[in-house]
Amino acid sequence: MSDAKGLLDERLIRIEKAVNLEKPDRIPIFALNSPEVAVDYCGQHLKTATWNLEILRECLPVYYQDMKVDAAFAAFLRCPGMYTIIESQNFVPNKDGFMQHPEVCGMLPSEYEELIKDPFKTLVEKVLPRQYKAFAKPGMLGGLNLAKGALSYLRHSQILKEIDAHCRDTAEVPIISDNMIEAPFDFLADQLRSFMGISVDMHRCPELVEQACEALLPLMLRWGVTSYSGPPKRIPAIFMPLHMPAFLSPQQFERFYWPTFSRLVNTLTGMGYTVALFIEGNWSKFYDHLASLPPHVIGIFEYGDMQTIKEKVGKTMCVMGNYPIEVLKSHSTAECIDIAKKMIDAGAPGGGYIFTTGKAIIRGKGLDLKKLQAVHQYVVDHGKY
Template identity: 75%
Template structure:
């Protein structure tokens, strides 16, 4: 067995044990970041890299190797050429090439009944042409543009998957996420109504919001498994960012968010998939809900008290995240290591803990990655359960 293959297998085994709430030889280190930070780290230009994926292929292995990570997220970078050609208002590049998601409305409030009756038809007939202007062209041009967009997206996605395989083969880093989905309420808020629209809908037409989430649930279940071939796998896990709960009060969460979210997560885990929840914002009032989910769930926490998180959800959920990336800017190397020590003391006992940051590091500006490397080295040397 080659050295790289042996390293890959050791890391994968380490991750699998932690996700199964067991105790591997040491705490694994996961890179939550996208390729943007690797591009900055290698001194390349993001705008050039989004058009030339060979730059990403060059930079990612260097970053993973130097940061000594055990695993990483699937390479994900929105292709500006595709979105520009499709006339996207949903995702647009800034001057630096970074793709942004502005506040947009893909579905009008009076279209709720159509969505509830036939969500897929509504997405194709109403939402896509509104979010991507090329799909609204008259006659056969709309269908032609849709086909071109789909083919371009498939080609681009294949290139990103090849980069992931190259990282695995060249530096022995497993890619442990595959596919990304949203809860029904997040999808409704994020892609269809927008933050402003959904905030109003919760008060003016709450029954329609509930019915829309129920209608979207089967699509989200299907979406969750589309990237997998063959039998369900423990790894890579299905990545699910949770956007809206921190903006909802507990009663709203219980009524609008939780019912379809719980069935989505438990439905996927019941089939044998692992679901990775990126728990955005402060969920301190909602930990009991998370603690009631079925096993085979990974919780990547952005915020909160790691000791309380471990007590509330650690019995059925592998814990990740919570390390504050702001410390890499404002604190000394020793202080950054001290934070990691405290987190390990709180979250590692009993197993089921993976070290990573609480947020994805989008860019290298203002952060000292040498401090992050020092933290990773400490975890490698002292991160025992």
């Protein structure tokens, strides 16, 4: 297929076959990156780009085309304007313009019972004003700031959707995610109690932690499907980064994380969605749990032995990730390609495999992206079934 629409369809079919655990014509290549790296790649200044998204519109297609990728996630760039308006303590820009997520607490331990009783009310009345100070202003000013923040978010989100469509139309790269959610325990730790807070809570009030995860599950489920109009879709998938399990013991994982996480995944896949799990950290002690998840789950692995991963979960899960981006700093181009060869030898047999990095490439500084181009070219040339 030589025309643009043909190339777009060809790439989408390639991805869909891999997700369905089939053999496409060749191994698909996925762009696991944040938009910031495309800005760096094109020599633009990130701080300027976060305020002027036209720069991102120009840079992303160039990055995708040069990297020869078959698919990408929806562009996700936090808007400093919105976070400035709402006086965020949860997400703040550094001097370079990159948005940071500091260790902050949005919910006090004394508020667990309120969260369990009415999670939505607690989020609106307690957590949001604490994380975003403008919402706590007296009288009508807090409501006005909430409206201003919401309008800024909607405008920003619409522009990002237009950029995704532009990438699809100009670079012929399908966008295969349309929303992001968190597992209930991750949301509780990440947005409400903080890493330190949840670590203490599991020992001091374990029953309340369990009940809070149960209370948050319906909200996470609703969050997962809000971006989809019409019937559930296999592609684009629902993206779910998994933050906390690498820091949990098997006993903690079984008690606090797995029950609501597995039900969330089972419910979404049962409805007809595909869930793309970003499996952060080393999950080797939890591979058997992952293997019990239903089909139509994509596993993006940060760490681990690819052959072991494929053997443990590859019968039910499309496997991707695991390529170490740090070698783009320290290894020669030939060595980077040799690592890719070993990854392909372990992950590709039988299908159900997509080539990508183990970490999202957030910034281009310090990485030799020409080496990644060479690795992707090798996959294009030698990854045929």
